[in-house]
Amino acid sequence: MDNHVKKDILAIMQQAIDILGKENPDAAVLRELSNHTIHNASIYQDEDSVSIAILVYAISKIIERGADKKCCSQIYSLLKESYGELDQGRIGEYKALVRKIFGEVTKIESKFKMYIEEVIRQAQIKKGSKIFEHGISLARASEMLGISQWELMSYVGKTSIADTVAGEEMTKKRLAIARSLFG
Numbered sequence: 137m138d139n140h141v142k143k144d145i146l147a148i149m150q151q152a153i154d155i156l157g158k159e160n161p162d163a164a165v166l167r168e169l170s171n172h173t174i175h176n177a178s179i180y181q182d183e184d185s186v187s188i189a190i191l192v193y194a195i196s197k198i199i200e201r202g203a204d205k206k207c208c209s210q211i212y213s214l215l216k217e218s219y220g221e222l223d224q225g226r227i228g229e230y231k232a233l234v235r236k237i238f239g240e241v242t243k244i245e246s247k248f249k250m251y252i253e254e255v256i257r258q259a260q261i262k263k264g265s266k267i268f269e270h271g272i273s274l275a276r277a278s279e280m281l282g283i284s285q286w287e288l289m290s291y292v293g294k295t296s297i298a299d300t301v302a303g304e305e306m307t308k309k310r311l312a313i314a315r316s317l318f319g
Contacts, residue, residue, distance in 0.1 A: 137184055137227055145188050148173050149219045152192055156212040166196035170259075171266065186263060186280055187234055193259040194241050211240055257283075264288045 148169050155161050155169075173189035195211060218233035260281045265288065267277040274292065278285045 138182065141182050141185055142222065144173070145184060146219065146223060148188055148192065149215060149222070152195070153212065153215055153219060156195070156208060156215065161199050161208065163196040163200040166192050166199065170196065170263070183280060184231075186267075189263050190259045190281075191234065191237060191241070193263065194238075197259070198241065207240070211237060214240060261287055261291045265292050268292060 151169055152166060155165055170189045170193040173185050173192065198211075199208065214233055214237045218230050218237065221227075221233060222230040260283050264277045264281045264283055267280065268274050268288070272280075274288055275285055278288045281288075
């Protein structure tokens with residue numbers, strides 16, 4: 137794991153731990169942390185940043201939906217433990233704990249299970265669109281997240297991301313061509 141990425145993930149995890157440790161954790165702040173991590177994922181194209189981004193986003197959705205304190209405290213404890221492992225450079229143990237947190241997220245309550253699985257899936261797609269927005273190809277973004285290109289294309293097609301990726305230059309060129317034809 138790249139040292140810069142490690143430091144950034146540790147900072148994100150510390151902020152997430154601080155938020156989860158509060159009486160009323162703020163889901164919106166957790167989502168913002170998730171978006172920050174995508175920046176590193178687009179630069180370094182590393183799976184650890186993507187994984188943390190998805191995890192933090194999924195936790196924010198759980199909090200938003202009113203998960204109970206017991207569930208949040210279990211995730212909080214595992215997050216603290218995984219922080220310690222990463223801080224000590226024990227990458228294998230860190231990754232195992234992150235997988236365990238994902239497992240906890242998916243088994244929160246039986247009524248949430250299907251919802252959480254869908255939230256994680258949607259988080260992967262949404263974060264894939266953010267990676268694409270940062271200029272990484274759709275194929276590479278879908279590969280990094282383990283989702284199909286079709287799922288990602290479907291989501292990107294429903295947003296204005298594809299238009300903004302092309303940028304103002306394409307718009308200016310098209311406008312110049314139209315003016316030359318009619319003007």
